[in-house]
Amino acid sequence: MSATATDHVRIFDTTLRDGEQSPGCSMTTPQKLLMASMLADLGVDVIEAGFAAASPDDFHAVSSIAKQVRGSSVAALARCQRNDIERAAAALEHAQAPRIHIFIATSDLHLEHKLRMTRQQVLDSIVEHVTLARSLCADVEFSAEDASRSDLGFLVQALELAIEHGATTLNIPDTVGYAVPAEYGALFAHLKANVRGIERAVLSSHCHDDLGLAVANSLAAIENGARQVECTINGIGERAGNASMEEIVMALRTRPQHFGTQTRIRTQKLYPASRQLIAVTGSVIARNKAIVGENAFAHESGIHQHGMLRNRATYEIMSPEDVGVSRSSLVLGKHSGRAALSDRLKQLGFELDEASLNQAFAAFKTLADRKKEVFDADLESIAMGARGDETGPWRLLSMQIAGEIGHGASPKATVKLSHADGRVVQESAVGDGPVHAMFSAIERVTDFRHELREYQVRSLTEGEDAQGEARVKIHAEGRDYHGRAVSTDVLEASALALIEVVNRIERRRTLIAQTEVAA
Ligand SMILES: CC(=O)SCCNC(=O)CCNC(=O)[C@H](O)C(C)(C)COP(=O)(O)OP(=O)(O)OC[C@H]1O[C@@H](n2cnc3c(N)ncnc32)[C@H](O)[C@@H]1OP(=O)(O)O
């Protein structure tokens, strides 16, 4: 495909090369292979697999990725040195779409103090090494390292020579994260207008985050003609990191009119890719990191939660599902209000009247002042305390235990329950003990499969007619439910605690069904 055949923004992912240059982010070859296949699946256009001449291990990683990855180009970085370029070409031998990426600095600072070369020597080196790379690979990218601090006239000269000798992508790195958006954008506009032969190449940005401007600078480059951006998952990279892929991709997607161009990334895979990188490197990200941070779609304050419940667009500019996060969460904490509490309680199967909700809300605020986050189990306890009578649909009419009780015995329980729809159902079951037998019988009556995770009974009062409390933790339909009931008979309390949970789950199912019908 010619450089100008399409106007989409190519994503050049350098997680495995520049990303790996972040201290603490080294990856083994199998880890790199895992990440590379994830990147290909994500839809990145180019995977920079490494710097083949850096070490035998790097060579092996690049060549393994080149052999295995299909669907994305695979690039290897090389200095303007024959050996580097030949090693890159050798490592890329089996790639479906290989790219040699060569670089040399163009700023006077780097020329004088690092390379100890004159401008003319750098120009000669570009000619020699772009020509060599092109003789070994049809796809050659040239990077003018420290471009943003280079003399503009000299930079134009260097880029023109690179195009003339076969480079098809011209990368303009802000190597030390020094540029600001207006300036970096203007640099691209100038190059687009003034570099001879630029229409034969794709202009590319490569931004570092030393001033926290890597993404803003990349977007300014796109606004001014860049059609490749170099970036990394989670923004990892040398020093403060590189531009973060997920932020660039979602900025283009969220503001299509503004940018007028898109990437080909499958955005639903952004969050899984971010999690996989964290798992591989052990390098965590800030909770508030845009797009993929733990808090990116979490809403805590009452006014926001109230707005979200009415219409998500009030406080969300993109949907979490679009980046692979299953749903936004209303985190219940000290800043939450009644709307969010009532919504979460409904999801847990509690329909509270206004007085009970007010009582629950007061208890919730007291707890939230003491705890950073209030969990579902806390809410269940609060709701159970606030609610008056059991609200069905199942009601216990009678229960009987027959047979011996004790080691090796198999007592039989018979329970009779009524349902709000008019049914009266009786079932029996045997079990290892009376509670087991009774829970099995209730399971038969309600036709509801569950797994008992925890069961506790305790005495609340003293004496022969002491009140016994039973608590159950049930795992059903992918989550845990807590139930509690009180009776002078602990077996009855146990049955009521289980029925309490069964009822909540049934009410929750009804609520979901009603919501789906309404939607
Ligand atoms: C901005 C960037 O991210 S650039 C990429 C950074 N990545 C890496 O450095 C990859 C890991 N690097 C390495 O493993 C090693 O540095 C190696 C194997 C590449 C080189 O190691 P050494 O040969 O010991 O050189 P060393 O790292 O000390 O110095 C770099 C040399 O490359 C030269 N050099 C730097 N950039 C270039 C370039 N683009 N083209 C040609 N020569 C270059 C330097 O002038 C220096 O040369 P000198 O030794 O003659 O003074």
Ligand SMILES: CC(C)C(=O)C(=O)O
């Ligand atoms: C080699 C180039 C692309 C680079 O990593 C930089 O300039 O930061």
